[in-house]
Amino acid sequence: MKKLLFTALVCAMIFMLLTPSTVALVEYKAAGTQTEHQTGMEMTRKIATLRAVAVTNDTLIVDGTLVNMSTFTLPGTLDSQAVFAGLFYRRTDNFTSYTIHYALMNMTTFMERHREGEWEELSDFSNVTTVENMTPDDMKDLVKDRSKMMELMRESKEVCGEATENGVIQVFRYFNGTVYIHVTDNTNGTIKELVEQRLGIVLQQYGDSPVTWYNVTTSDVVNVNISVATELLSDVWGDREGLLPKVLEYIDTENESLKTYFGIHEAMFVTPGATIDFCSFIGATMSTGSFNNFTSYLDDQGFSLRIIVRSIVEGEEGEYSEEQLAEMRNRLHGPAVEKVIDAIGKTARISVNECILVNLENGKLEIEKEGHVLIKVEAKGNATLVSRAFNASDIQEVLRKLPKNLTPAVDVVLEINSEELSGNLTIKIRIPENISSEDVKIAYYDEQTGTWNTVPTSIVVEDDVHYAVAVTTHTSLWTLVITAEETTTTETSEGVAGYPTSYIAVALIVIVVAVIASYLVLKQRK
Numbered sequence: 001m002k003k004l005l006f007t008a009l010v011c012a013m014i015f016m017l018l019t020p021s022t023v024a025l026v027e028y029k030a031a032g033t034q035t036e037h038q039t040g041m042e043m044t045r046k047i048a049t050l051r052a053v054a055v056t057n058d059t060l061i062v063d064g065t066l067v068n069m070s071t072f073t074l075p076g077t078l079d080s081q082a083v084f085a086g087l088f089y090r091r092t093d094n095f096t097s098y099t100i101h102y103a104l105m106n107m108t109t110f111m112e113r114h115r116e117g118e119w120e121e122l123s124d125f126s127n128v129t130t131v132e133n134m135t136p137d138d139m140k141d142l143v144k145d146r147s148k149m150m151e152l153m154r155e156s157k158e159v160c161g162e163a164t165e166n167g168v169i170q171v172f173r174y175f176n177g178t179v180y181i182h183v184t185d186n187t188n189g190t191i192k193e194l195v196e197q198r199l200g201i202v203l204q205q206y207g208d209s210p211v212t213w214y215n216v217t218t219s220d221v222v223n224v225n226i227s228v229a230t231e232l233l234s235d236v237w238g239d240r241e242g243l244l245p246k247v248l249e250y251i252d253t254e255n256e257s258l259k260t261y262f263g264i265h266e267a268m269f270v271t272p273g274a275t276i277d278f279c280s281f282i283g284a285t286m287s288t289g290s291f292n293n294f295t296s297y298l299d300d301q302g303f304s305l306r307i308i309v310r311s312i313v314e315g316e317e318g319e320y321s322e323e324q325l326a327e328m329r330n331r332l333h334g335p336a337v338e339k340v341i342d343a344i345g346k347t348a349r350i351s352v353n354e355c356i357l358v359n360l361e362n363g364k365l366e367i368e369k370e371g372h373v374l375i376k377v378e379a380k381g382n383a384t385l386v387s388r389a390f391n392a393s394d395i396q397e398v399l400r401k402l403p404k405n406l407t408p409a410v411d412v413v414l415e416i417n418s419e420e421l422s423g424n425l426t427i428k429i430r431i432p433e434n435i436s437s438e439d440v441k442i443a444y445y446d447e448q449t450g451t452w453n454t455v456p457t458s459i460v461v462e463d464d465v466h467y468a469v470a471v472t473t474h475t476s477l478w479t480l481v482i483t484a485e486e487t488t489t490t491e492t493s494e495g496v497a498g499y500p501t502s503y504i505a506v507a508l509i510v511i512v513v514a515v516i517a518s519y520l521v522l523k524q525r526k
Contacts, residue, residue, distance in 0.1 A: 044068060044069060044070045044071075044302075045067075045068075045069040045071075045131055045132060046066075046067070046068050046069075046298075046301060046302050046303040046304065047066070047067045047131075047134055047135070047136055047139065047303060047304050048064065048065070048066040048067075048136065048298050048303040048304070048305050048306070049064065049065050049066075049136045049137075049139040049140055049142075049143045049305075049306040049307075049308075050062060050063070050064045050143070050294075050295065050305070050306070050307050050308070051063045051064070051143045051307075051308040051309075052286070052291055052307070052308070052309045054288075054309070055258060057288075058287055058288050058289075059258060059285065059286075059287065059288075060285070060286050060287070060288060060291055060309075061258060061259055061283060061284070061285060062251075062281075062284045062285075062286050062291060063143050063149065063281065063282045063283070063284070064143065064247070064279075064280065064281055064284070065139045065142055065143050065149070065278075065279070065280045066243050066247070066278070066279045066280070066298075066303070067131055067134065067139075067276065067277070067278050067279075068242075068243060068276075068277040069128065069131045069132070069274060069275070069276045069277070070274065070275045070276075071128065071273065071274045080106065080107040080108065080270060080271045080272065081104060081105065081106060081107050081270050082103075082104075082105045082106075082107050082110040082267065082268070082269050082270070083103070083104050083105075083240065083267070083268045083270070084101065084102065084103040084104075084105075084163075084265070084266070084267050084268075085100070085101065085102045085103075085233060085236050085237045085244065085265070085266055086100070086101045086153060086233075086263065086264060086265035086266065087099070087100050087229055087230065087233045087262075087263065087264050087265075088100075088101075088153070088261075088262075088263045089226060089229065089256075089257060089261060089262040089263065089283075090260065090261050091256065091257075091260045091261070092260070092386065094174060094175060094357075095172050095173060095174045095175065095357070096172075096173045096256065097170065097171065097172050097173075097384070098169075098170070098171045098173075098224070098226070098229035099168070099169065099170045099171075099384070100167075100168070100169040100229065100232060100233050100236055101166075101167075101168055102166060102167045102168075102187075102191065102236045102237075103163035103165065103166040103167075104163055104164070104165040104166070105163040105164065105165075106164070107269060107270065107271055110269075128273075128274045128276070131276060135304065135306075136304050136305060136306030137306060139306070140306060140308065143308070149263075149280055149282050150263070150282070152265070152280060153263055153265045153280070163186075164186075165186060165187050166184075166186050166187070167183070167184060167185050167186060167187050167190070167191030167236070168182075168183070168184040168382070169181075169182075169183050169191065169195055169232065169236075170182040170183070170359075170384070171224050171229070172357070173224045173225075178215070178216065179214075179215075179216045179220070179222045179224055180213075180214075180215050181195070181199070181201070181203065181213060181214040181215075181216075182211070182212075182213050182342075182359065183195055183203060183211065183212045183213065184210055184211050185210050185211075185212065186210050191236065192212055194232065194235045194236060195232070197235075198228065198231060198232045198235060199222055199223075199224065199228070200222070201214055201216070201220075201222060202214075211344065225256065226253055226254075226255070226256050226257065226262075227253050227254050230248055230251075230253040233248075233264075234248065237266070240268060242266060242268055242277045242279070243266060243277050243278075243279035244264070244266035244279055246297070247264065247279055247281060247294075248264070250286060250290045250291070250293060250294040250297075251264070251281070251284045251285070251286060251290075252284075252285045252286060252287065252290065255285070257283055257284065257285050258283075258285045259283035259285070261282075261283050262281075262282070262283040262284060262285075263281060263282050263283065264279070264280070264281035264282075264284070265279070265280055265281070266278065266279040266280075267279075295307060339354075339356050339357075341356050341357070341358045341359070341365075342358075342359045343358055343359065343360050343361070343363030343364060343365060344359065344361040344362070344363055345361065345362050345363055346363055346364070347363065347364040347365075347366060348363065348364070348365050348366070349365075349366040349367075349368060349373075350365070350366075350367055350368075350387075351367070351368055351369065352367060352368070352369040352374070352389045352390070352391060352412055353388065353389065353390065353391065354388065354389075355386065355387075355388040356386070356387055356388070357384070357385070357386055358384070358385050358387055359383075359384050360377070360378075360379035360382075360383040360384070360385065361379070361381075361382050361383075362379060362380065362381065363378075363379060364376060364377065364378045364379075365377040365378075365385075365387060367387075367389045367412075367414070369389075369412065372430070373430065373465075374389070374410065374412050374429065374430045375389055375412065375414050375427070375428065375429050375430070376426075376427070376428040376467070377414075377416070377425060377426070377427055377428075378425070378426040378428070379423065379424075379425055379426075380423045380424045380425075380426070381423020381424070382423065383423065383425060385416050385417065385475065386416070386417040387414070387415070387416050387417075388414075388415045389412050389413065389414050389415070390412065390413045390414075390415060391411060391412060392408055392410070392411045392412060392413055392479075393411070395413055395477075398413075398445060398477065399413070399479075401445075401450060401451065401452060402443075402452050402481065403451075403452065405483060405484050406441075406443060406452060406454070406481040406482070406483060406484075407481060407482045407484065408479060408480070408481060408482075409431070409432065409435055409440050409479075409480040409481055409482045410429060410430070410432065410479065410480045412479070413477055413478070413479045414427065414429070414477070414478040414479065415476075415477050415478075416475040416476065416478070417475055423473075424471050424472070424473055425471070425472050425473070425475075426469060426470070426471050427442060427469070427470050427471075427472065427478055428460070428462075428467040428468070428469050429442060429467060429468050429478070429479070429480040430465060430466070430467055431459075431466040431467065431468055431480065435482065437459045437466050437468070439482050439483060439484075440457065440468050440480055440481065440482055440483070441454040441455070441457045441468070441480075441481055441483050442454065442455055442457045442468050442469075442470040442478060442479075442480055442481075443455070443478070443479060443480075443481045444472070444476040444477060444478050445476055445477035445478075446476070447476070452481075454481065454483065455470045455472065456470065457469065457470050458470075468480055
């Protein structure tokens with residue numbers, strides 16, 4: 001009996017010791033974790049990483065990634081779905097473009113695509129375990145590397161293209177006053193109606209396609225600017241709340257962005273067991289006051305916050321130079337575009353040296369010279385490109401950077417700058433008849449390293465013409481080159497063992513004279 005009472009007493013003491021500890025662990029899970037006492041208890045995990053670059057005393061360029069996860073949501077209160085929305089802004093010398101993407105997808109479908117190996121980066125932010133273990137430092141490299149953030153946004157746009165409910169709004173505002181609007185609406189008219197209400201126009205539809213368009217002149221009044229675009233993005237996002245509306249409160253959306261590009265994207269993953277809200281943005285302009293208010297808001301909301309602030313003039317490795325700073329302050333623009341071409345499921349043709357903006361939606365662009373098609377660009381998916389083909393003589397400085405084992409095979413160089421790129425681009429360059437197909441490769445110019453690099457190249461025959469073919473997901477300068485092994489000697493100027501032939505000739509003369517002189521001396525002695 002004593003033994004039984006002793007055992008019960010020990011168990012009771014252990015229970016009393018463990019119970020407060022368990023409650024404490026639930027109440028305080030980690031830094032930035034809050035607990036709300038509701039029916040079904042809800043716990044949240046909030047993380048944010050911001051990177052601000054000071055351009056002037058009161059102007060910053062800010063990149064950021066924010067994640068807000070809520071777990072233990074009551075089953076049955078929310079539908080299982082993934083929602084995406086984003087705005088991508090781009091400015092050139094000739095136009096400013098605003099592109100808004102929206103998608104609503106069943107969460108089961110999204111996870112199936114993740115298991116197939118697609119949307120890998122994006123799905124990290126839809127995984128409860130990953131977010132629970134994530135820290136602001138884990139996101140630091142993502143925020144510092146804008147290309148990674150662009151890849152995340154690109155993945156989200158791929159989702160938008162494949163969702164059962166989706167829409168794309170493209171608005172091009174030209175500096176001469178012309179406005180071009182292109183809308184894809186797979187939302188039973190909701191997106192189209194929002195555009196018509198916000199811009200005060202009536203979109204026209206052609207064929208049975210869900211694509212609508214409108215092209216206006218300076219005589220029409222269509223007020224399109226960054227503030228209208230962000231308001232339209234908010235309309236598309238609707239009343240879902242989340243991080244996107246809050247971020248837009250602090251970004252300068254009244255003036256065009258300081259950078260020639262700006263992007264903001266939100267993904268919300270909703271399941272009965274958890275809701276994960278992920279928001280990222282790049283190239284946003286903020287005043288120092290707005291930035292301080294934004295960080296204070298995040299801190300007050302319990303975010304685990306990581307802030308990287310630096311001046312643009314520090315010259316951090318891999319960042320901006322003094323020249324780039326000056327360019328940014330002067331709002332550097334891209335190439336001037338001569339005209340806009342739509343190639344939606346069809347082929348468009350231009351001439352060498354024409355600089356155009358082309359909308360390729362599963363379409364083709366052909367570039368010709370003197371009646372012959374020299375280059376073909378084909379898009380699988382959606383692509384909006386600024387494209388131009390140069391005569392090789394116009395860009396000799398860049399071509400001189402070709403390594404010794406690469407020689408230009410054609411007299412044209414293709415330049416492509418992507419405004420929007422979702423999917424693959426196939427580049428085909430015509431092979432001259434006097435060059436063997438086995439010796440050619442397609443090469444691109446890497447502006448960051450200042451080097452040319454060849455890519456895997458195949459050969460196709462179309463209409464009895466041989467083309468070299470490369471598939472890419474990035475844009476640059478492209479041309480066709482002949483590959484050859486590098487040599488250490490030159491036959492025309494070098495002789496035996498790499499010595500110049502003139503040196504060898506002199507050496508032979510000296511040897512002959514020495515032999516004759518030695519013979520004469522020996523003969524006299526005899």
